[in-house]
Amino acid sequence: MKASSFLKTVLYVAVLYAATSHAAGPLTAAEPAAATQQIIPAGSQPSITAPAEHFTGHVRIDPVWPANADINASGGLVTFEPGARSDWHLHPKGQYFVVVSGVGLTQEWGKPVREIHPGDVVWCPPGVKHWHGAAPHTAMTHLAVTGTVDGKNVEWMEKVTDEQYNAR
Amino acid sequence: MKASSFLKTVLYVAVLYAATSHAAGPLTAAEPAAATQQIIPAGSQPSITAPAEHFTGHVRIDPVWPANADINASGGLVTFEPGARSDWHLHPKGQYFVVVSGVGLTQEWGKPVREIHPGDVVWCPPGVKHWHGAAPHTAMTHLAVTGTVDGKNVEWMEKVTDEQYNAR
Numbered sequence: 001m002k003a004s005s006f007l008k009t010v011l012y013v014a015v016l017y018a019a020t021s022h023a024a025g026p027l028t029a030a031e032p033a034a035a036t037q038q039i040i041p042a043g044s045q046p047s048i049t050a051p052a053e054h055f056t057g058h059v060r061i062d063p064v065w066p067a068n069a070d071i072n073a074s075g076g077l078v079t080f081e082p083g084a085r086s087d088w089h090l091h092p093k094g095q096y097f098v099v100v101s102g103v104g105l106t107q108e109w110g111k112p113v114r115e116i117h118p119g120d121v122v123w124c125p126p127g128v129k130h131w132h133g134a135a136p137h138t139a140m141t142h143l144a145v146t147g148t149v150d151g152k153n154v155e156w157m158e159k160v161t162d163e164q165y166n167a168r
Numbered sequence: 169m170k171a172s173s174f175l176k177t178v179l180y181v182a183v184l185y186a187a188t189s190h191a192a193g194p195l196t197a198a199e200p201a202a203a204t205q206q207i208i209p210a211g212s213q214p215s216i217t218a219p220a221e222h223f224t225g226h227v228r229i230d231p232v233w234p235a236n237a238d239i240n241a242s243g244g245l246v247t248f249e250p251g252a253r254s255d256w257h258l259h260p261k262g263q264y265f266v267v268v269s270g271v272g273l274t275q276e277w278g279k280p281v282r283e284i285h286p287g288d289v290v291w292c293p294p295g296v297k298h299w300h301g302a303a304p305h306t307a308m309t310h311l312a313v314t315g316t317v318d319g320k321n322v323e324w325m326e327k328v329t330d331e332q333y334n335a336r
Contacts, residue, residue: 035293037276042267042287065289070262071315073239094238099210108205119210121233125203145313147239 040065050078054156056165057084057133067148074148079141080104085133085165088157093147094126102140105165106132113168116140131160208233218246222324224333225252225301235316242316247309248272253301253333256325261315262294270308273333274300281336284308299328 050059057080064075072093077100088109097106104116109129116122124130126147134140146153218227225248232243240261245268256277265274272284277297284290292298294315302308314321 035296037274037279037293037296037298038291039282039284040289040291042285064266065264065291065313068262068291070294071241071264071313073241075264075266075313094236096233096239096243098232098243106205111205114207116207117210121208123206123208123233123236125205126238128203128205130205143311145233145239145243 054087054089055084056087056159057081059084059086059133064143067153072148073145074153075143075145077141078144079139080132080134081139082134082137083165084139085160086131087159088129088131090127090129090155090157091124091146092126092152092155093149094128095124095147095153096145097122097124097132097142098145100141100143103135103138104132104140104142105135105168106130107160107164113165115168129157133160133165136166222255222257223252224255224327225249227252227254227301232311235321240316241313242321243311243313245309246312247307248300248302249307250302250305251333252307253328254299255327256297256299258295258297258323258325259292259314260294260320260323261317262296263292263315263321264313265290265292265300265310266313268309268311271303271306272300272308272310273303273336274298275328275332281333283336297325301328301333304334 045063048061048063050061059081060079062077062079064077065071067074073096078097080102085105099116099118099120099122101118105113106116106122107113107130108124115135122132132142213231216229216231218229227249228247230245230247232245233239235242241264246265253273267284267286267288267290269286273281274284274290275281275298276292283303290300300310
């Protein structure tokens with residue numbers, strides 16, 4: 001598969017990290033941070049609109065922490081407006097997502113749609129095809145903790161149809 | 169160093185995961201999860217009181233996700249009552265912590281105490297000696313994302329004295 005827009009977004013975020021001067025130098029995934037404690041201040045990581053190519057409806061990503069040479073998963077808050085959802089996809093190193101607010105939906109390929117609520121933690125193992133998003137009339141924010149291997153963290157597939165989304 | 173109480177706590181949490189029946193089977197760090205999406209429901213992970221041996225004041229740990237065969241860092245919410253803090257320690261694979269609420273303090277050995285606020289993300293590289301906790305009169309909750317290597321994620325050292333804590 002060709003490099004996805006989402007991957008480009010992740011790379012863009014990595015560039016943002018590289019471009020932002022923190023207290024003790026830049027913090028990038030490619031280049032290990034200096035061996036000193038560093039603070040990424042609130043407000044220093046711009047919100048990103050998730051690409052329409054891989055999502056339905058309005059979805060915002062707020063980066064929290066990047067994967068680095070030591071920790072192999074990034075963290076980001078993802079906010080889905082009512083009815084919004086990702087396309088079908090898989091994660092080569094798996095993904096946890098933790099519902100922070102609202103009401104969400106998620107589905108593994110071939111299984112029923114599940115409703116998820118604040119405090120629920122979902123583990124999607126590597127290679128499992130799934131989608132996640134908001135409920136039809138309620139927004140949802142989750143923290144996505146996504147494993148990264150060789151710079152890749154997602155493989156995109158087809159869109160979630162309205163029929164699939166509403167099959168409950 | 170001998171196995172710490174905190175490590176015992178982490179092992180206890182792993183045992184809790186093993187003992188808790190989830191929708192699609194147990195989820196443990198040692199045994200990779202089945203290749204199917206799993207939900208850890210809100211309310212299924214008991215709160216833990218952090219051991220007095222390694223903390224000053226009252227500190228509560230709410231486990232969020234365990235490290236596993238794919239993602240090498242666990243996540244937990246840690247709530248420090250006013251004045252409470254960890255002992256000095258280091259993390260063999262580093263740690264991110266994300267302030268969720270309140271006002272916190274953190275210090276790297278030999279550097280000034282820093283005040284941290286909601287939305288601030290701190291990266292502590294492997295081997296860097298530090299402590300973190302609440303401000304003197306304000307509680308603080310952070311999400312700790314702690315790298316794990318060979319089942320170890322922390323090495324405990326001496327207590328943070330009142331003189332060190334108040335040196336601002």
